[in-house]
Amino acid sequence: MSHPAPLFTAGRCGDCPIRHRAVCAQCDDGELAVLDKLKTYRSFPAGQTIAWAGDPLDFVASVVTGVAILSRTLEDGRTQMVGLLLPSDFLGRPGHATVTYTVTAVTDVLMCCFRRQPFEALLHTMPHLAMQLLEMTLDDLQSAREWMLLLGRKTAREKIASLLVSLARREAALRLNPPEGRVEIDLMLTREAMADYLGLTLETVSRQFTGLRQDGLIRLNGTRRVIVPDFARLQRAAQEDAAA
Amino acid sequence: MSHPAPLFTAGRCGDCPIRHRAVCAQCDDGELAVLDKLKTYRSFPAGQTIAWAGDPLDFVASVVTGVAILSRTLEDGRTQMVGLLLPSDFLGRPGHATVTYTVTAVTDVLMCCFRRQPFEALLHTMPHLAMQLLEMTLDDLQSAREWMLLLGRKTAREKIASLLVSLARREAALRLNPPEGRVEIDLMLTREAMADYLGLTLETVSRQFTGLRQDGLIRLNGTRRVIVPDFARLQRAAQEDAAA
DNA sequence: CGTGGCGTTGATTAACCTCAAATGTGGTGG
DNA sequence: CCACCACATTTGAGGTTAATCAACGCCACG
Numbered sequence: 001m002s003h004p005a006p007l008f009t010a011g012r013c014g015d016c017p018i019r020h021r022a023v024c025a026q027c028d029d030g031e032l033a034v035l036d037k038l039k040t041y042r043s044f045p046a047g048q049t050i051a052w053a054g055d056p057l058d059f060v061a062s063v064v065t066g067v068a069i070l071s072r073t074l075e076d077g078r079t080q081m082v083g084l085l086l087p088s089d090f091l092g093r094p095g096h097a098t099v100t101y102t103v104t105a106v107t108d109v110l111m112c113c114f115r116r117q118p119f120e121a122l123l124h125t126m127p128h129l130a131m132q133l134l135e136m137t138l139d140d141l142q143s144a145r146e147w148m149l150l151l152g153r154k155t156a157r158e159k160i161a162s163l164l165v166s167l168a169r170r171e172a173a174l175r176l177n178p179p180e181g182r183v184e185i186d187l188m189l190t191r192e193a194m195a196d197y198l199g200l201t202l203e204t205v206s207r208q209f210t211g212l213r214q215d216g217l218i219r220l221n222g223t224r225r226v227i228v229p230d231f232a233r234l235q236r237a238a239q240e241d242a243a244a
Numbered sequence: 245m246s247h248p249a250p251l252f253t254a255g256r257c258g259d260c261p262i263r264h265r266a267v268c269a270q271c272d273d274g275e276l277a278v279l280d281k282l283k284t285y286r287s288f289p290a291g292q293t294i295a296w297a298g299d300p301l302d303f304v305a306s307v308v309t310g311v312a313i314l315s316r317t318l319e320d321g322r323t324q325m326v327g328l329l330l331p332s333d334f335l336g337r338p339g340h341a342t343v344t345y346t347v348t349a350v351t352d353v354l355m356c357c358f359r360r361q362p363f364e365a366l367l368h369t370m371p372h373l374a375m376q377l378l379e380m381t382l383d384d385l386q387s388a389r390e391w392m393l394l395l396g397r398k399t400a401r402e403k404i405a406s407l408l409v410s411l412a413r414r415e416a417a418l419r420l421n422p423p424e425g426r427v428e429i430d431l432m433l434t435r436e437a438m439a440d441y442l443g444l445t446l447e448t449v450s451r452q453f454t455g456l457r458q459d460g461l462i463r464l465n466g467t468r469r470v471i472v473p474d475f476a477r478l479q480r481a482a483q484e485d486a487a488a
Numbered sequence: 489c490g491t492g493g494c495g496t497t498g499a500t501t502a503a504c505c506t507c508a509a510a511t512g513t514g515g516t517g518g
Numbered sequence: 519c520c521a522c523c524a525c526a527t528t529t530g531a532g533g534t535t536a537a538t539c540a541a542c543g544c545c546a547c548g
Contacts, residue, residue, distance in 0.1 A: 072392075094382075131367070134377060145314070145316070148316075155536095192494085199396025203537080400503075445506080446526090447506085447527095467526075492547095493545090496544095498539105498541080502535105510529075515522100518520090
Protein backbone atom coordinates (compact mmCIF):
# COMPACT_ATOMS: atom_id res chain seq x y z
CA MET A 1 0.00 0.00 0.00
CA SER A 2 1.20 3.52 -0.71
CA HIS A 3 1.33 6.02 2.11
CA PRO A 4 0.88 9.52 0.77
CA ALA A 5 0.24 12.03 3.51
CA PRO A 6 -3.37 13.27 3.49
CA LEU A 7 -3.56 16.37 1.34
CA PHE A 8 -5.94 18.17 3.66
CA THR A 9 -4.52 18.92 7.06
CA ALA A 10 -6.54 19.98 10.08
CA GLY A 11 -8.14 23.33 9.41
CA ARG A 12 -11.29 25.40 9.63
CA CYS A 13 -14.63 23.88 8.66
CA GLY A 14 -15.01 26.56 6.00
CA ASP A 15 -12.02 25.16 4.13
CA CYS A 16 -13.08 21.54 4.52
CA PRO A 17 -13.28 19.58 1.26
CA ILE A 18 -16.41 17.73 2.41
CA ARG A 19 -18.14 20.80 3.80
CA HIS A 20 -21.14 20.53 1.49
CA ARG A 21 -21.66 16.78 1.47
CA ALA A 22 -20.96 15.60 5.03
CA VAL A 23 -23.26 15.44 8.02
CA CYS A 24 -22.61 19.15 8.62
CA ALA A 25 -23.70 20.14 5.10
CA GLN A 26 -26.93 21.85 6.08
CA CYS A 27 -25.53 23.67 9.10
CA ASP A 28 -25.43 27.47 9.12
CA ASP A 29 -22.40 29.52 10.14
CA GLY A 30 -23.38 29.62 13.81
CA GLU A 31 -23.83 25.87 14.03
CA LEU A 32 -20.60 25.33 12.15
CA ALA A 33 -18.74 27.44 14.70
CA VAL A 34 -19.96 25.11 17.45
CA LEU A 35 -18.89 22.03 15.52
CA ASP A 36 -15.56 23.64 14.74
CA LYS A 37 -14.74 23.84 18.44
CA LEU A 38 -15.72 20.24 19.19
CA LYS A 39 -14.12 18.49 16.25
CA THR A 40 -10.79 16.73 16.32
CA TYR A 41 -8.95 15.19 13.40
CA ARG A 42 -7.61 11.68 13.52
CA SER A 43 -5.70 9.87 10.83
CA PHE A 44 -5.29 6.16 10.26
CA PRO A 45 -2.65 4.53 8.07
CA ALA A 46 -3.63 2.25 5.21
CA GLY A 47 -4.39 -1.26 6.42
CA GLN A 48 -5.14 -0.33 9.99
CA THR A 49 -8.31 -1.52 11.69
CA ILE A 50 -10.17 1.47 13.06
CA ALA A 51 -12.68 -0.52 15.10
CA TRP A 52 -13.53 -4.20 15.59
CA ALA A 53 -17.06 -5.58 15.31
CA GLY A 54 -18.66 -5.58 18.74
CA ASP A 55 -16.16 -3.19 20.27
CA PRO A 56 -17.14 0.14 21.76
CA LEU A 57 -16.52 3.18 19.59
CA ASP A 58 -16.40 6.35 21.64
CA PHE A 59 -16.54 8.72 18.69
CA VAL A 60 -18.50 9.37 15.53
CA ALA A 61 -16.78 10.80 12.48
CA SER A 62 -16.89 11.97 8.90
CA VAL A 63 -14.36 10.66 6.42
CA VAL A 64 -12.45 13.68 5.09
CA THR A 65 -10.00 11.90 2.81
CA GLY A 66 -9.30 8.24 2.04
CA VAL A 67 -11.33 5.05 1.89
CA ALA A 68 -12.42 2.67 4.63
CA ILE A 69 -14.51 -0.49 4.53
CA LEU A 70 -17.14 -1.94 6.85
CA SER A 71 -17.20 -5.72 7.09
CA ARG A 72 -18.70 -8.59 9.04
CA THR A 73 -17.09 -11.97 9.54
CA LEU A 74 -18.44 -15.41 10.42
CA GLU A 75 -16.63 -17.57 12.95
CA ASP A 76 -14.96 -19.67 10.28
CA GLY A 77 -13.49 -16.63 8.56
CA ARG A 78 -15.92 -16.01 5.73
CA THR A 79 -16.21 -12.24 5.49
CA GLN A 80 -18.62 -9.92 3.75
CA MET A 81 -18.08 -6.23 3.23
CA VAL A 82 -21.26 -4.39 4.19
CA GLY A 83 -20.31 -0.84 3.34
CA LEU A 84 -17.72 1.46 1.87
CA LEU A 85 -16.78 4.76 3.50
CA LEU A 86 -15.71 7.39 0.99
CA PRO A 87 -14.99 11.05 1.72
CA SER A 88 -18.02 12.73 3.36
CA ASP A 89 -19.46 9.43 4.60
CA PHE A 90 -20.37 9.14 8.25
CA LEU A 91 -19.13 6.55 10.73
CA GLY A 92 -20.84 5.57 13.95
CA ARG A 93 -24.33 5.20 15.26
CA PRO A 94 -25.65 7.86 17.61
CA GLY A 95 -27.27 6.22 20.61
CA HIS A 96 -25.25 3.02 20.34
CA ALA A 97 -21.92 2.54 22.06
CA THR A 98 -20.64 -0.28 19.86
CA VAL A 99 -20.32 -0.93 16.16
CA THR A 100 -21.64 -4.15 14.64
CA TYR A 101 -19.05 -4.31 11.89
CA THR A 102 -15.29 -4.03 11.60
CA VAL A 103 -13.98 -0.76 10.17
CA THR A 104 -10.70 -0.91 8.26
CA ALA A 105 -8.72 1.82 6.50
CA VAL A 106 -7.98 0.80 2.91
CA THR A 107 -5.93 3.87 2.11
CA ASP A 108 -4.63 6.43 4.56
CA VAL A 109 -7.73 7.95 6.10
CA LEU A 110 -8.32 11.33 7.70
CA MET A 111 -11.39 11.61 9.86
CA CYS A 112 -13.17 14.52 11.45
CA CYS A 113 -14.22 13.14 14.83
CA PHE A 114 -16.64 14.09 17.60
CA ARG A 115 -16.93 12.41 20.95
CA ARG A 116 -20.10 10.37 20.84
CA GLN A 117 -22.01 11.78 23.81
CA PRO A 118 -21.63 15.47 22.96
CA PHE A 119 -22.51 14.71 19.36
CA GLU A 120 -25.72 12.97 20.41
CA ALA A 121 -26.65 16.05 22.39
CA LEU A 122 -26.03 18.22 19.34
CA LEU A 123 -28.35 16.03 17.28
CA HIS A 124 -31.20 17.07 19.54
CA THR A 125 -30.37 20.77 19.45
CA MET A 126 -29.39 21.11 15.79
CA PRO A 127 -32.23 19.98 13.53
CA HIS A 128 -30.04 20.55 10.47
CA LEU A 129 -27.61 17.96 11.74
CA ALA A 130 -30.30 15.35 12.39
CA MET A 131 -32.00 15.97 9.06
CA GLN A 132 -28.78 15.60 7.12
CA LEU A 133 -27.87 12.44 9.02
CA LEU A 134 -31.34 11.08 8.28
CA GLU A 135 -30.91 11.87 4.61
CA MET A 136 -27.49 10.21 4.51
CA THR A 137 -28.75 7.16 6.36
CA LEU A 138 -31.65 6.81 3.92
CA ASP A 139 -29.11 6.95 1.08
CA ASP A 140 -27.05 4.24 2.76
CA LEU A 141 -30.15 2.10 3.21
CA GLN A 142 -31.02 2.45 -0.44
CA SER A 143 -27.48 1.48 -1.45
CA ALA A 144 -27.56 -1.49 0.90
CA ARG A 145 -30.80 -2.66 -0.70
CA GLU A 146 -29.35 -2.37 -4.18
CA TRP A 147 -26.42 -4.39 -2.94
CA MET A 148 -28.81 -7.06 -1.65
CA LEU A 149 -30.15 -7.48 -5.19
CA LEU A 150 -26.59 -7.85 -6.43
CA LEU A 151 -25.56 -10.34 -3.74
CA GLY A 152 -28.69 -12.44 -3.99
CA ARG A 153 -29.40 -12.56 -7.68
CA LYS A 154 -26.58 -11.41 -9.94
CA THR A 155 -24.00 -13.64 -11.62
CA ALA A 156 -20.29 -13.22 -10.98
CA ARG A 157 -19.86 -11.31 -14.23
CA GLU A 158 -22.79 -9.03 -13.48
CA LYS A 159 -21.41 -8.41 -10.01
CA ILE A 160 -18.05 -7.24 -11.32
CA ALA A 161 -19.69 -5.05 -13.96
CA SER A 162 -22.00 -3.59 -11.30
CA LEU A 163 -19.08 -2.78 -9.05
CA LEU A 164 -17.31 -0.94 -11.85
CA VAL A 165 -20.48 0.97 -12.73
CA SER A 166 -21.01 1.91 -9.12
CA LEU A 167 -17.44 3.10 -8.63
CA ALA A 168 -17.61 5.14 -11.82
CA ARG A 169 -20.85 6.74 -10.63
CA ARG A 170 -19.51 7.65 -7.20
CA GLU A 171 -16.40 9.15 -8.71
CA ALA A 172 -18.38 11.07 -11.30
CA ALA A 173 -20.82 12.34 -8.67
CA LEU A 174 -18.00 14.43 -7.22
CA ARG A 175 -17.62 16.18 -10.56
CA LEU A 176 -21.31 16.42 -11.41
CA ASN A 177 -20.96 14.80 -14.83
CA PRO A 178 -22.73 11.46 -15.18
CA PRO A 179 -20.46 8.81 -16.71
CA GLU A 180 -20.88 8.15 -20.44
CA GLY A 181 -18.83 6.96 -23.37
CA ARG A 182 -15.21 6.32 -22.41
CA VAL A 183 -14.61 6.19 -18.66
CA GLU A 184 -11.60 5.41 -16.51
CA ILE A 185 -11.90 3.93 -13.06
CA ASP A 186 -9.37 3.72 -10.26
CA LEU A 187 -9.79 0.59 -8.18
CA MET A 188 -8.68 1.34 -4.68
CA LEU A 189 -9.39 -2.25 -3.71
CA THR A 190 -7.45 -5.51 -3.97
CA ARG A 191 -9.03 -8.49 -5.73
CA GLU A 192 -9.71 -9.96 -2.31
CA ALA A 193 -11.48 -6.83 -1.08
CA MET A 194 -13.64 -6.84 -4.20
CA ALA A 195 -14.43 -10.50 -3.59
CA ASP A 196 -15.52 -9.68 -0.05
CA TYR A 197 -17.67 -6.88 -1.36
CA LEU A 198 -19.33 -9.00 -4.04
CA GLY A 199 -19.71 -12.28 -2.18
CA LEU A 200 -17.22 -14.09 -4.42
CA THR A 201 -13.76 -15.59 -4.11
CA LEU A 202 -10.72 -13.68 -5.27
CA GLU A 203 -10.06 -16.27 -7.98
CA THR A 204 -13.51 -15.74 -9.44
CA VAL A 205 -13.00 -11.98 -9.40
CA SER A 206 -9.75 -12.38 -11.28
CA ARG A 207 -11.32 -14.71 -13.86
CA GLN A 208 -14.22 -12.33 -14.47
CA PHE A 209 -11.83 -9.44 -15.04
CA THR A 210 -10.04 -11.41 -17.73
CA GLY A 211 -13.41 -12.43 -19.15
CA LEU A 212 -14.58 -8.83 -19.42
CA ARG A 213 -11.21 -7.87 -20.91
CA GLN A 214 -11.36 -10.64 -23.53
CA ASP A 215 -14.86 -9.51 -24.49
CA GLY A 216 -13.67 -5.94 -24.95
CA LEU A 217 -15.86 -4.48 -22.22
CA ILE A 218 -12.85 -3.20 -20.32
CA ARG A 219 -9.13 -2.71 -20.75
CA LEU A 220 -6.63 -2.91 -17.91
CA ASN A 221 -3.78 -0.51 -17.31
CA GLY A 222 -1.84 -2.35 -14.64
CA THR A 223 -4.09 -4.25 -12.26
CA ARG A 224 -5.82 -1.33 -10.60
CA ARG A 225 -6.73 1.01 -13.44
CA VAL A 226 -9.70 0.11 -15.60
CA ILE A 227 -10.57 1.72 -18.92
CA VAL A 228 -14.16 1.36 -20.05
CA PRO A 229 -14.49 2.13 -23.77
CA ASP A 230 -18.30 2.09 -23.72
CA PHE A 231 -19.96 2.79 -20.39
CA ALA A 232 -23.47 1.99 -21.63
CA ARG A 233 -22.32 -1.48 -22.67
CA LEU A 234 -20.89 -2.07 -19.21
CA GLN A 235 -24.19 -0.99 -17.69
CA ARG A 236 -26.01 -3.55 -19.78
CA ALA A 237 -23.56 -6.23 -18.64
CA ALA A 238 -24.36 -5.19 -15.08
CA GLN A 239 -28.12 -5.56 -15.69
CA GLU A 240 -28.65 -2.06 -14.38
CA ASP A 241 -31.20 0.54 -15.23
CA ALA A 242 -29.59 3.41 -17.07
CA ALA A 243 -31.06 5.63 -14.36
CA ALA A 244 -30.26 5.21 -10.63
CA MET B 245 -54.51 -16.48 1.07
CA SER B 246 -56.92 -15.92 3.93
CA HIS B 247 -58.74 -12.62 4.17
CA PRO B 248 -59.55 -11.93 7.80
CA ALA B 249 -60.73 -8.39 8.34
CA PRO B 250 -58.07 -6.29 10.13
CA LEU B 251 -58.73 -6.48 13.84
CA PHE B 252 -57.94 -2.84 14.44
CA THR B 253 -60.26 -0.42 12.71
CA ALA B 254 -59.63 3.25 12.26
CA GLY B 255 -59.49 4.96 15.63
CA ARG B 256 -57.67 7.40 17.85
CA CYS B 257 -53.88 7.37 17.98
CA GLY B 258 -54.09 6.69 21.70
CA ASP B 259 -55.68 3.30 21.01
CA CYS B 260 -53.30 2.40 18.21
CA PRO B 261 -51.55 -0.96 18.64
CA ILE B 262 -48.28 0.41 17.27
CA ARG B 263 -48.40 3.66 19.23
CA HIS B 264 -45.13 2.97 21.06
CA ARG B 265 -43.07 1.47 18.26
CA ALA B 266 -43.97 3.42 15.14
CA VAL B 267 -42.56 6.68 13.79
CA CYS B 268 -44.85 8.56 16.18
CA ALA B 269 -43.54 6.73 19.25
CA GLN B 270 -41.66 9.67 20.76
CA CYS B 271 -44.37 12.25 20.10
CA ASP B 272 -46.08 13.97 23.00
CA ASP B 273 -49.84 14.42 23.31
CA GLY B 274 -49.86 17.73 21.47
CA GLU B 275 -47.91 16.38 18.54
CA LEU B 276 -50.08 13.29 18.48
CA ALA B 277 -53.19 15.46 18.19
CA VAL B 278 -51.74 17.05 15.06
CA LEU B 279 -50.93 13.68 13.54
CA ASP B 280 -54.36 12.39 14.48
CA LYS B 281 -56.00 15.01 12.29
CA LEU B 282 -53.77 14.37 9.27
CA LYS B 283 -53.76 10.60 9.26
CA THR B 284 -55.94 8.42 7.07
CA TYR B 285 -56.20 4.66 7.15
CA ARG B 286 -55.91 2.57 4.02
CA SER B 287 -56.19 -1.18 3.75
CA PHE B 288 -54.82 -3.49 1.09
CA PRO B 289 -55.93 -7.08 0.48
CA ALA B 290 -53.43 -9.93 0.60
CA GLY B 291 -51.54 -10.27 -2.66
CA GLN B 292 -52.10 -6.71 -3.85
CA THR B 293 -49.21 -4.59 -5.02
CA ILE B 294 -49.19 -1.36 -3.05
CA ALA B 295 -46.59 0.40 -5.21
CA TRP B 296 -44.39 -0.52 -8.15
CA ALA B 297 -40.66 0.14 -8.25
CA GLY B 298 -40.04 3.50 -9.88
CA ASP B 299 -43.59 4.71 -9.49
CA PRO B 300 -44.51 7.82 -7.55
CA LEU B 301 -45.85 7.25 -4.04
CA ASP B 302 -47.78 10.24 -2.80
CA PHE B 303 -47.99 9.07 0.80
CA VAL B 304 -45.84 7.73 3.58
CA ALA B 305 -47.26 5.27 6.09
CA SER B 306 -46.85 3.06 9.10
CA VAL B 307 -47.95 -0.56 8.95
CA VAL B 308 -50.61 -1.04 11.62
CA THR B 309 -51.45 -4.68 11.00
CA GLY B 310 -50.33 -7.24 8.43
CA VAL B 311 -47.14 -7.95 6.50
CA ALA B 312 -45.78 -6.44 3.30
CA ILE B 313 -42.59 -7.06 1.37
CA LEU B 314 -40.20 -4.79 -0.49
CA SER B 315 -38.58 -6.30 -3.56
CA ARG B 316 -36.51 -5.42 -6.60
CA THR B 317 -36.58 -7.25 -9.91
CA LEU B 318 -34.12 -7.51 -12.78
CA GLU B 319 -35.37 -7.26 -16.35
CA ASP B 320 -35.30 -11.01 -16.85
CA GLY B 321 -37.48 -11.63 -13.83
CA ARG B 322 -34.98 -12.54 -11.15
CA THR B 323 -36.29 -10.91 -7.99
CA GLN B 324 -34.79 -10.21 -4.61
CA MET B 325 -36.71 -9.19 -1.54
CA VAL B 326 -34.95 -6.24 0.08
CA GLY B 327 -37.09 -5.71 3.13
CA LEU B 328 -40.01 -6.88 5.19
CA LEU B 329 -42.62 -4.50 6.61
CA LEU B 330 -44.13 -5.72 9.86
CA PRO B 331 -46.48 -3.78 12.13
CA SER B 332 -44.93 -0.44 13.18
CA ASP B 333 -42.52 -0.38 10.22
CA PHE B 334 -42.44 2.74 8.08
CA LEU B 335 -42.99 2.96 4.33
CA GLY B 336 -41.80 5.77 2.10
CA ARG B 337 -38.89 8.12 1.85
CA PRO B 338 -39.43 11.74 2.85
CA GLY B 339 -37.98 14.00 0.19
CA HIS B 340 -38.32 11.47 -2.60
CA ALA B 341 -41.42 11.19 -4.75
CA THR B 342 -40.83 7.63 -5.96
CA VAL B 343 -39.99 4.30 -4.38
CA THR B 344 -37.10 2.22 -5.71
CA TYR B 345 -38.68 -1.12 -4.83
CA THR B 346 -42.01 -2.83 -5.32
CA VAL B 347 -44.23 -3.02 -2.23
CA THR B 348 -46.59 -5.99 -2.00
CA ALA B 349 -49.09 -6.95 0.70
CA VAL B 350 -48.49 -10.54 1.82
CA THR B 351 -51.43 -10.63 4.21
CA ASP B 352 -54.21 -8.10 4.47
CA VAL B 353 -52.50 -4.88 5.47
CA LEU B 354 -53.81 -1.84 7.32
CA MET B 355 -51.72 1.29 6.99
CA CYS B 356 -51.77 4.62 8.74
CA CYS B 357 -51.04 7.08 5.94
CA PHE B 358 -49.96 10.71 5.64
CA ARG B 359 -49.75 12.69 2.46
CA ARG B 360 -46.08 13.03 1.66
CA GLN B 361 -45.70 16.80 1.45
CA PRO B 362 -47.42 17.66 4.75
CA PHE B 363 -45.49 14.87 6.45
CA GLU B 364 -42.18 16.28 5.23
CA ALA B 365 -43.15 19.62 6.67
CA LEU B 366 -43.93 17.97 10.01
CA LEU B 367 -40.52 16.35 10.00
CA HIS B 368 -38.95 19.80 10.17
CA THR B 369 -41.24 21.07 12.91
CA MET B 370 -41.41 17.95 15.09
CA PRO B 371 -37.94 16.91 16.18
CA HIS B 372 -39.37 13.83 17.90
CA LEU B 373 -40.68 12.59 14.60
CA ALA B 374 -37.37 13.07 12.81
CA MET B 375 -35.37 11.47 15.61
CA GLN B 376 -37.60 8.41 15.71
CA LEU B 377 -37.46 8.06 11.94
CA LEU B 378 -33.68 8.35 12.10
CA GLU B 379 -33.55 5.65 14.77
CA MET B 380 -35.81 3.35 12.73
CA THR B 381 -33.81 3.95 9.57
CA LEU B 382 -30.58 3.12 11.37
CA ASP B 383 -32.20 -0.11 12.56
CA ASP B 384 -33.24 -0.92 8.99
CA LEU B 385 -29.73 -0.21 7.78
CA GLN B 386 -28.27 -2.55 10.36
CA SER B 387 -30.72 -5.30 9.38
CA ALA B 388 -29.92 -4.77 5.72
CA ARG B 389 -26.23 -5.18 6.47
CA GLU B 390 -26.82 -8.39 8.37
CA TRP B 391 -28.79 -9.59 5.39
CA MET B 392 -25.85 -8.76 3.11
CA LEU B 393 -23.69 -11.14 5.15
CA LEU B 394 -26.34 -13.81 4.75
CA LEU B 395 -26.79 -13.27 1.00
CA GLY B 396 -23.10 -13.05 0.24
CA ARG B 397 -21.59 -15.70 2.43
CA LYS B 398 -24.00 -18.15 3.96
CA THR B 399 -24.89 -21.58 2.57
CA ALA B 400 -28.47 -22.49 1.67
CA ARG B 401 -28.89 -24.39 4.92
CA GLU B 402 -27.50 -21.53 6.99
CA LYS B 403 -29.79 -19.12 5.16
CA ILE B 404 -32.92 -21.08 6.04
CA ALA B 405 -31.82 -21.47 9.65
CA SER B 406 -31.06 -17.75 9.82
CA LEU B 407 -34.49 -16.88 8.47
CA LEU B 408 -36.17 -19.02 11.09
CA VAL B 409 -34.03 -17.52 13.85
CA SER B 410 -34.80 -14.03 12.65
CA LEU B 411 -38.55 -14.65 12.45
CA ALA B 412 -38.54 -16.19 15.93
CA ARG B 413 -36.68 -13.15 17.26
CA ARG B 414 -39.03 -10.63 15.71
CA GLU B 415 -42.05 -12.48 17.01
CA ALA B 416 -40.55 -12.80 20.47
CA ALA B 417 -39.58 -9.13 20.53
CA LEU B 418 -43.26 -8.25 20.69
CA ARG B 419 -43.61 -10.30 23.88
CA LEU B 420 -40.29 -9.28 25.43
CA ASN B 421 -39.10 -12.85 26.02
CA PRO B 422 -36.04 -13.85 24.02
CA PRO B 423 -36.51 -17.19 22.26
CA GLU B 424 -35.00 -20.23 23.95
CA GLY B 425 -35.60 -23.96 24.21
CA ARG B 426 -38.67 -25.07 22.31
CA VAL B 427 -40.01 -22.42 19.94
CA GLU B 428 -42.81 -22.38 17.38
CA ILE B 429 -42.72 -20.16 14.33
CA ASP B 430 -45.49 -19.17 11.95
CA LEU B 431 -44.25 -18.70 8.42
CA MET B 432 -46.36 -16.08 6.73
CA LEU B 433 -44.41 -16.61 3.53
CA THR B 434 -44.61 -19.10 0.68
CA ARG B 435 -41.54 -21.13 -0.27
CA GLU B 436 -41.12 -18.81 -3.23
CA ALA B 437 -41.22 -15.68 -1.07
CA MET B 438 -38.60 -17.21 1.22
CA ALA B 439 -36.48 -18.03 -1.83
CA ASP B 440 -36.71 -14.41 -2.96
CA TYR B 441 -35.73 -13.26 0.50
CA LEU B 442 -32.76 -15.60 0.77
CA GLY B 443 -31.45 -15.43 -2.78
CA LEU B 444 -32.30 -19.08 -3.50
CA THR B 445 -34.75 -20.99 -5.67
CA LEU B 446 -37.94 -22.34 -4.19
CA GLU B 447 -36.79 -25.91 -4.81
CA THR B 448 -33.66 -25.35 -2.77
CA VAL B 449 -35.72 -23.86 0.03
CA SER B 450 -37.95 -26.92 0.04
CA ARG B 451 -34.99 -29.28 0.05
CA GLN B 452 -33.34 -27.49 2.94
CA PHE B 453 -36.54 -27.68 4.96
CA THR B 454 -36.62 -31.44 4.53
CA GLY B 455 -32.90 -31.56 5.32
CA LEU B 456 -33.38 -29.67 8.58
CA ARG B 457 -36.37 -31.86 9.37
CA GLN B 458 -34.43 -35.08 8.75
CA ASP B 459 -31.65 -33.84 11.00
CA GLY B 460 -34.13 -33.12 13.79
CA LEU B 461 -33.47 -29.39 13.88
CA ILE B 462 -37.10 -28.63 13.10
CA ARG B 463 -40.46 -30.37 12.85
CA LEU B 464 -43.20 -29.28 10.48
CA ASN B 465 -46.87 -28.97 11.34
CA GLY B 466 -48.41 -28.52 7.94
CA THR B 467 -46.17 -26.53 5.61
CA ARG B 468 -46.32 -23.18 7.35
CA ARG B 469 -45.87 -23.97 11.03
CA VAL B 470 -42.38 -24.81 12.26
CA ILE B 471 -41.53 -26.34 15.62
CA VAL B 472 -37.99 -25.83 16.83
CA PRO B 473 -37.16 -28.27 19.64
CA ASP B 474 -33.83 -26.61 20.48
CA PHE B 475 -33.47 -22.97 19.53
CA ALA B 476 -29.78 -22.79 20.44
CA ARG B 477 -29.03 -25.63 18.02
CA LEU B 478 -30.84 -23.77 15.25
CA GLN B 479 -28.78 -20.69 16.04
CA ARG B 480 -25.59 -22.68 15.64
CA ALA B 481 -26.84 -24.02 12.30
CA ALA B 482 -27.43 -20.40 11.28
CA GLN B 483 -23.85 -19.42 12.22
CA GLU B 484 -25.20 -16.62 14.35
CA ASP B 485 -23.91 -15.05 17.48
CA ALA B 486 -26.11 -15.94 20.40
CA ALA B 487 -26.44 -12.19 20.94
CA ALA B 488 -27.94 -9.80 18.35
C1' DC C 489 18.61 -12.19 -4.58
C1' DG C 490 15.39 -14.02 -1.59
C1' DT C 491 10.66 -12.93 0.46
C1' DG C 492 6.00 -11.74 0.84
C1' DG C 493 1.97 -9.70 -1.08
C1' DC C 494 -0.83 -9.64 -5.03
C1' DG C 495 -2.64 -11.47 -9.16
C1' DT C 496 -3.50 -15.03 -12.82
C1' DT C 497 -4.50 -19.54 -14.49
C1' DG C 498 -5.69 -24.58 -14.43
C1' DA C 499 -8.05 -28.89 -12.76
C1' DT C 500 -11.42 -30.67 -9.98
C1' DT C 501 -15.43 -30.65 -7.00
C1' DA C 502 -19.45 -29.22 -4.50
C1' DA C 503 -23.38 -26.43 -4.19
C1' DC C 504 -27.05 -24.84 -6.19
C1' DC C 505 -30.01 -24.15 -10.34
C1' DT C 506 -32.99 -25.88 -14.05
C1' DC C 507 -36.31 -28.69 -15.89
C1' DA C 508 -39.72 -32.10 -15.10
C1' DA C 509 -43.05 -34.79 -12.72
C1' DA C 510 -45.60 -36.29 -8.83
C1' DT C 511 -48.07 -35.19 -4.55
C1' DG C 512 -50.57 -32.58 -1.40
C1' DT C 513 -54.18 -28.97 -0.13
C1' DG C 514 -57.77 -25.72 0.16
C1' DG C 515 -61.52 -23.76 -2.02
C1' DT C 516 -65.54 -23.92 -5.27
C1' DG C 517 -69.48 -25.40 -7.33
C1' DG C 518 -72.32 -29.27 -8.73
C1' DC D 519 -70.52 -34.78 0.14
C1' DC D 520 -67.69 -35.13 -3.66
C1' DA D 521 -65.37 -33.90 -8.04
C1' DC D 522 -62.48 -30.75 -9.66
C1' DC D 523 -59.28 -27.03 -10.11
C1' DA D 524 -55.60 -23.90 -9.02
C1' DC D 525 -51.75 -23.54 -6.59
C1' DA D 526 -48.22 -24.66 -3.20
C1' DT D 527 -44.92 -28.03 -2.19
C1' DT D 528 -41.94 -31.99 -2.63
C1' DT D 529 -38.86 -34.94 -5.04
C1' DG D 530 -35.79 -36.51 -8.77
C1' DA D 531 -32.21 -36.22 -12.59
C1' DG D 532 -28.93 -33.73 -14.76
C1' DG D 533 -26.46 -29.37 -15.86
C1' DT D 534 -23.91 -24.98 -14.59
C1' DT D 535 -21.67 -21.87 -11.82
C1' DA D 536 -18.56 -20.63 -8.81
C1' DA D 537 -15.69 -22.59 -4.89
C1' DT D 538 -11.70 -25.14 -3.75
C1' DC D 539 -7.09 -26.69 -4.15
C1' DA D 540 -2.83 -25.90 -6.33
C1' DA D 541 0.82 -23.91 -9.08
C1' DC D 542 3.07 -20.13 -11.01
C1' DG D 543 4.36 -15.13 -12.46
C1' DC D 544 5.09 -10.40 -11.22
C1' DC D 545 6.87 -6.84 -8.54
C1' DA D 546 8.33 -3.98 -4.71
C1' DC D 547 11.33 -4.08 -1.01
C1' DG D 548 14.71 -5.26 2.28
